[in-house]
Amino acid sequence: MKSIKQEVNDFLYRSMDSHVRIAVTGLSRAGKTAFITSLVNQLLHTSTHQQLPLLSAARDKRLIGAKREPQSNMMVPRFAYDDAMMQLQGAEPNWPEPTRDVSEIRLALKYKPTKRTKKLISSTATLHLDIIDYPGEWLLDLPLLDMEFEAWAESQFAALKGLRLELAKPWLDALQTIDLDAEVSEQQLQEISQLYTDYLKACKDQGLHWVQPGRFVLPGELEGAPVLQFFPCRITDEHKVVRGSNLAMLKARYHEYQTKVVKAFYKQHFSTFDRQIILVDCLQPLNAGYDSFMDMRAALEQLMHSFKYGRSNLLKRLFAPRIDKILFAATKADHVTPDQHANLVSLLQQMVHPAWQTASFENIEISCMSMASIQATQSGFIANNGKSTPAIQGTTLAGDAMTVYPGEVPNKLPSAAYWQKQGFEFTAFRPMSSHHDEPLPHIRVDKVLEYLIGDKLK
Template sequence: MVIGTLAEELARGVGRVGDTIGGTFFEPVIRLGVTGLSRAGKTVFITSLVANLMDRGRMPGLVAAAEGRIEAAYLQPQPDDAVPRFDYERHLAALTAAEPHWPDGTRAVSQLRLSLRVRSTGLLAGLQGPRVVHLDIVDYPGEWLLDLGLMEKDYATWSEGMLMRLEGRPEPEAAAYLEAARAARDKADWTEPEAQALARAYTDALGAMRKAGLSDTSPGRFLMPGEMAGSPALTFAPLPREGAPPRRGLWREMARRFEAYKTRIVRPFFRDHFARIDRQVVLVDALGAIHHGPAAVADLSRTMSDILSAFRPGQNSFLSQLLRGRRVERILFAATKADHLHHTQHPRLTAFMEALLRQARDRAQYAGAETRAMALAALRATTEETREHQGRTLNLVRGTLLDGRRAAFYPGELPEDPAQLLSAAESGAARWLDADYDVMRFAPAPLTLRTGEGPPHIRLDRAAQFLIGDRL
């Protein structure tokens, strides 16, 4: 076992060295991680990004494209044989169909390689021809990223934190689970159906919290189990701390399964995927959180802190041992669905994201990769209009709702000072005092794309410039 582990680590280390040498002297590779919490728009972001890098007419903010130095962009077979390919063609077909619809969301890790043939600048331009830069896009659920925080917690600490989060929640599923957890305290004799019932009740509580707009629903795989559904590693739940739990009691078994979850699910994911990422974009449904109220915004702020902590390995942390000198160089936190607001509101949405990021940096004591906040729409689904209503001038967005109806929509105005939202969230306010913020879900608009143009977007070109522009 020890020899096998050493051999595996040696092979992985040789692979990392090979990647570094190959990227330096031959064809550089940028590994871009794309993640976000449920319904943040990861699939649409990747699909539109790839389409707009292949047809760059709408990418003036990407300097290499504006200067005409990207001569070609083409898809290639992905380099990792064991990772499913991101189904770009099917997702693009869904967005560009005669009756377009949103593609299925991210449920597991997938990958896509886009290769760019780029002319160099400066002195090198006259000494060498175009070079090829490979962009490996790795798509994974944001819920899995939050699992990194579990690696440095024991079961008792994790349980205490999650039970505190459930206390006082208005969802009946949360109250039902707390009652079941208290009934399971000091349980020495238990059966597997009882353990499964507790795990299901806890998962139901997490699902209810997700519907209420909360971001951190730990562990990440409970709502996205995939092929691990029903396994013992996903059949545990938080229980109240016990002074001297019985050796074969339920508390000890839950603790054992918690450790198995970390060892068999969390660690392999970060070892095989996360540890190889160079650049990262975290997509955030900030408008959805604002719509759900102060509690959802406070939870989003804590979640962003946890995400930044995942990119700030301590000297002796699990992640520092895993990365072995590698680090993510740039992280973009992007508020998606900016097309749900009139463009006059975009600076306020960006300011809100910047304030959230600043707060998250302070809370996580973060010092590491370069970070930036932005508001964008990977695929623009609305148009804008202005109307007079009861003596007021309203800036509206118009689009097609999911049920097929056309609607003009006024969601309310975000405050100029984002502290108005953050202070209410931090103080535990039940609702916003001076406004109600609403969000409607629009379907993608029918597209008529001209030759050389990708799908319409808002600031996707600026996001690409921050994430990969310096490497082109």
């Protein structure tokens, strides 16, 4: 009964344009957990602090306050906001544990409306904000819905070049031992699937971001399930599938993965999003090298192929919500000096340029920004041979105080020569200490909020 009542309420909120679902994604280590924690923390402090000058409703003192509400989807884990805050505000602040599954948190934002239609109803209005966190690796799987097993397998073999080919060697060696037409051996399928999974995880560890299937590296509740125990193999479209064979089982598991995992994720979650923010860590790939950087760009392109674009009129929002705003955010802006922030945004724009062209053609609003969800460094200047040089200062993950100039961020896609000549020195820092009664320090989270929900607070 309570669930039905909540669904009715959500329908009414949406009909009055007072409900928005924002999806937060990004590839591993992009900073999703830190971002959602900071976003919630900033909004919860709006009644007592003026920490969001770039959010117009807060700047104009129209944002009265925010509170947490029970989420409407009871089948999705709650985002662990309290646990994250405990880690951030401990005696030695640490970054919160990353989430590895879908999670959700809901806020109610009370504000003074400026739109005449809302003002006629009441002097105050409420925006119900759902924030949904999901792994970007899962989004990389959506193209599988349009691929038969043979086509997917061929795409995986086509990618085996350079470092990928080297990392895949144990799996490729094991692949030579299986007879695809023999009676199914679940033990052998499990062993080779594990080697394929190890290969995908090794790709991620080496800074390569395009991995399929994404659930193999972030399985969530499916860990150990047979639906995650298949792998590519070299076959032709004409290869006759013997009933009860190893190949028949591989294809059956792939089909089950398509329908019960990928399609289910699209139906239950992805198709319900109104707005999307994609967090991108440009700095780690710059640190890792050319292959890692270009692989991330390819992964971002794959990500964007999955979006259903289009502006939402009222009827579409009620019955078939569509993503009408996408924001790419370059995270960890505090890990470079402020004079490099513009280059960071320019580099991100270059990385997502093909996706930007597609979105613009579909009349969707898209933007790029740089930000730091939770500030980890302070910026300043140091004297160097009589000259003043910009620098950042913070505490490394090992607990050492450090002042460093990380280097210049290229404002365009760098060639391989960039890493041969200079490269980039990325140092990971702990979050700065913050008081329990104070909002977390940030850089431009308010600008992100203005883009995502500023129009809903009018």
